[in-house]
Amino acid sequence: MWKNKRSHGEEHQMDETWLIPYADLLTLLLALFIVLFSLSEIDSQKVEKMANAFNIAFRGAVGVLQYDQMIPTKVPNLTSNPAGSGSQNNFDQKEIERLQAYQQETAQLKKIMEEMNQYIEKNGLTNQLKTSLTNEGLLLTIGEDALFDSGKADILPQARKIAKEISVILEKSFPHEVSVSGHTDNRPIHNAEFQSNWDLSTARAVNFLNVILENKNLSPDKFRVIGYGEYRPVADNNTERGRALNRRVEVLIARMYK
Template sequence: MAKKRKQHDEEHINETWLIPYADLLTLLLALFIVLFSSSQIDSKKFEQIARSFSSALDGGTGVFDYQSPFEEESEEPSLNQKIGKNEKKQLQQIQGKINQYIQQENLTGQLKTTLTEEGLLITILNDVLFDSGSAEVRPQDRKLAQEISQLLAMNPPRSIIISGHTDNVPINNSQFASNWELSVMRAVNFMKLLLENKQLDPQWFSAKGYGEYKPVASNSTEEGRQKNRRVEILILPNEPIN
């Protein structure tokens, strides 16, 4: 009888290894749930988690003694960043070409370029294209529009937005009931003149009118009002620029 009891006790003792084994599996499962649920795991986070679980398991060798499976974050720019920088460089080259034209034709008081977060902005200043209250490009300024159209022939093509702007002096004539309508038609008519260049594809162009609502100077002076009466050409990047 005593022999049977001893044999029963030994079998019971031998089964106790299942308890720490089950605890270990539970800890491992918890670890991988944490790892896979994280949106971004780097080597430092992995080491911290590893130390925590190793402490809980009272040390020893195991999976936490191996090198982290997650690669160190590369300091090299990502593909999107490279594309963005390349696109910015291309817009800067276009800007340089346009600036060269401005210098050669002595148009610094009429045209200027600015590289913005939105893209390359070409501003036509000081009522260069239109008579007061009119949306028709003046005959003497058609040549300027045609030359600008040559500068807009790019490969690859880019979306281009033509926008019209006015000062805040009210207008109410037989053609236009507001500055808003005047600005829209100025943008449309200038765009149509650009598109006489068959090198340009109309599908890349659009027109907007902002009226008096995006001034770049104060309307309280004649000089400021002149600056606000303008047409802008926005060349959009094909990829976001950084």
Template sequence: MAKRSKRHGNHEEHMDESWLIPYADLLTLLLALFIVLFASSKMDAKKFDQMVRSFDVALNGGIGIFNQPSPVPLDPSLPQQTLHMGKTDDDRDKSEEEKKLEEAVHKETEDLKKLQKRLEDYIQENDLGDKLQTQLTEEGLLITILDNALFDSGKADMKPEARKLAKEMAAMLVPHPKKVTVTGHTDNVPIHRADFPSNWDLSVKRSVNFLKVLLENGGLDPAKFSATGMGEYHPVASNDTPEGRAKNRRVEVAILRDLASPPKSTPPAPANP
């Protein structure tokens, strides 16, 4: 009995561990499966097939669970895409689209610069440098006209010379069929009149009247134009001085871009050592 117990004890000390081999193989196959699924999310069907075959060759010498012939050579035309995860077709298409967008944005900017040059020449020829200003921004071309160049104090009817300015500007806008906004601004001095109960009313009426003169040009599309009034609430200078209030009383004409600048690519963060 003692001998039997001893043999039985030895048997328990040396348990059969052969089950670890298929278990390890199963874990390896699961790892390979998840890697393939992750990679295939950014690859087309052809590249996915190449990836599956490459893993089969690497792990099983070409004999997989479906007993595929061993080994299966990779397509020589796709070595980088399959093994080294190079740029996919989607990445290349995206780069081409970004390049075309950058070219279109550049062309649009050049067109706006030409329009700005024409306006600057007109301002210089008519000695309007103290009344008109132009600025090229990310949103488009902004033209700022001080109110004394367009209207008499407290009024919204345009001066005769202001109508000439609006007509010249409209002619320049015809070759540039873009969206245009006309915005009226005032200072913070209260106004109480029957026709203009507030600065809101005055700023809106001035922008609308200027817009109407622009649209007398039949070459412009009214659907692309809009007018609004901001009253006294968007000053560009202090209202504490006469000079500041004069700058705040203005009409802004914005020729808006059709395209937005593409976002700049962010370099990848360095890997942690």
């Protein structure tokens, strides 16, 4: 009698175990239906734009989002959609056109960068000139040793050649604006020629730009000069190596589309 009751209790307990996987299954099904419902509410055009924005940001690499249908070469006619969504369609078309312009601009800047890199390698300047493509545009960094004597702003003879070569490449940057900026380390300077690092950095940028603008194919109104002094360091000023990296001139071909 006692044995029968025990076996019956065990049997009853085993029968209840099916509730746990059943409850898990119901939870998973509920989650699945919620996800499917939410996906049905997403605007496919917005998903496409977001996916393309991520892919562009990652420079064409396999990104966080992949969307089978990329931005078409030809912008679709979105104004033919039903009435009442005209303003949204105009916004969507402008976004697509902006993304296309960004892609084209990036391709143009990459082509200019490749040409600069070829010049740098051909002339053995890899330790003195660097290029990088950033969110701001195409940046060319030129170390002080390639351009000036220490504490001076007069362009060295070999630097004139570099500036002239860069000016020819910059012809292809039109209509982008170009900034030429001077930078120093944090060691103070005070002499008859320069009262501060502001003066030194600005004079170096101006002198370098003057050589670039000897190229009459360039439009001066697209250029500007900036002197940052010691206040935009890229390395630690507590080491000689860091100070050397901070003494530089930068040429930035600014993006028109960001």
